[in-house]
Amino acid sequence: MKKIIHIDMDAYFASIEIRENPSLKGKCVIVGGLPDSRGVVATCSYEARKYGIHSGMSSYQAWKLCPQAVFVHGHFKLYKEVSEQIRAIFHQYTDLVEPMSLDEAYLDVTENKINEPDAVKIARLIKQDIWNTTQLTCSAGVSYNKFLAKIASELQKPDGLSVITPENTREILFSLPIEKFYGIGKVTAARMKKMGIKNGEDLYNQDLSFLISNFGKAGVYYYQVVRGIDDREVITEFEPKTVSCENTFEKDLDDINDILAELEKLIERLINRLAFQGIMGKNIFIKIKYDNFEVITRSCPLPEPTADRAILYEYAEKLLLSNWDHSRKIRLLGVGVGKLDLERPEKEEQLEIPI
Incomplete structure (x- = not known):
């Protein structure tokens, strides 16, 4: 059985801006274009998220929801430098690292450089190393495949660590709202809810032929992941076309x-x-x-x-x-x-x- 860790930095861009300017701590920080521009929200602090603000939202709409928010322009060069520091930490434990973005990666620690059999312990060490190096928090998910590790990392944000084992997979997935399943977007989730599929248990109770007839090839994916099945490898190198x-x-x-x-x-x-x-x-x-x-x-x-x-x-x-x-x-x-x-x-x- 594999041991996979998913690391997701907490409000990454916004957290770096707050680190660089401590006076922003505790405020609704929005990294993105100004409200009077045609810009959009790149990310925002957790304080801002309480107002319903999210990435991809127009800056004007974000300002309407939270007029007291502080808008700051992003600094990509700095974000990339910090990301490289974080990735260097990952490679202290394993070379099987699949970065998904500047602030997110999968790690396969089934075999690792410190010969530690406990993946949860490795996740705790990585979280501490990231904090010591960058003064930033992250959330970690530990499980036996990529899908479940990703789900686990979302369960206790920010600064959380969750574990999904073969014993608790069904309990966690059955109670999970359908829109929280990685790979099910807003439109598909809304469509599923109209069919009465509101959570993982509802999805589990659909047979494969029903899911394929309604969602095509994606139906196979839905059928498998709600059963904790995901055979994807951690990919370390790829060249996109x-x-x-x-x-x-x-x-x-x-x-x-x-x-x-x-x-x-x-x-x-x-x-x-x-x-x-x-x-x-x-x-x-x-x-x-x-x-x-x-x-x-x-x-x-x-x-x-x-x-x-x-x-x-x-x-x-x-x-x-x-x-x-x-x-x-x-x-x-x-x-x-x-x-x-x-x-x-x-x-x-x-x-x-x-x-």
């Missing part, structure tokens, strides 16, 4: 202003992913799924390899406006880059996170 992100809307969109606002949010997510992986794109593509589930993709070359927000948005907007059938509603919108340039110029490292 494309980097992309997409969003399925709760309500189909046909207003151009709403669609462009969603496109801008997707570009924000895209450039953060590019920055994390240290790569640039040579072409850009969009994906549109209409309300009848018809999907189209369109692409065009970029003037040069880039991860620049303004350039990516300009070309994505042109693709969208020239290819969208204005008489039809959009169910899903995606944007990405391909023909990746993995050798990011040194000067790009000096950019702050674009917000």
Whole structure:
């Protein structure tokens, strides 16, 4: 049986900003664009989250929910430096590390460099090492596969440590709200609730054929994970062919202003992913799924390899406006880059996170 740890830093960007400026401690800190801009929330402190603020929300909407919030611009170079410190700590225990973003990673400690059989003890040591090195807290999940470790890390945030064993898997998953299952997004969760699937127990009681007929290949995934089955390995190296992100809307969109606002949010997510992986794109593509589930993709070359927000948005907007059938509603919108340039110029490292 494997021993997997999932580490998730607590409100990572906001926590670093508070560390750098202690006067922000205890305040509603929002890392993102200013309220009078078209920016979005990159992340926020837990104090701000109590007001319903979350990443991807427009800065103006966040300000309306919490007028007393302190808005700060992000500093990507610093976030990346701290992330490298944290990753170095991981490698003191194992080389089987799969980073998912600057603030999140899976570790396989089945065999480890300190010959410690207790994965929970290793998780405690890692949490303490991170605090000693960065003065930042993280939450850890320990289990026998990646899915369960991810679920465990969310159970006691912030600064928590939870363990899911074969003995308590069913108890934890059965009581878990369906929207808390990793891999089930808001739209799918809302659809499941209409079917009467409100928690893990409800999902468990659906047979495989029902899940496949209603959710396609994803139904197999849902059937397995609610039973604690996940055979994915911790992947230490991979070379992506494309980097992309997409969003399925709760309500189909046909207003151009709403669609462009969603496109801008997707570009924000895209450039953060590019920055994390240290790569640039040579072409850009969009994906549109209409309300009848018809999907189209369109692409065009970029003037040069880039991860620049303004350039990516300009070309994505042109693709969208020239290819969208204005008489039809959009169910899903995606944007990405391909023909990746993995050798990011040194000067790009000096950019702050674009917000």
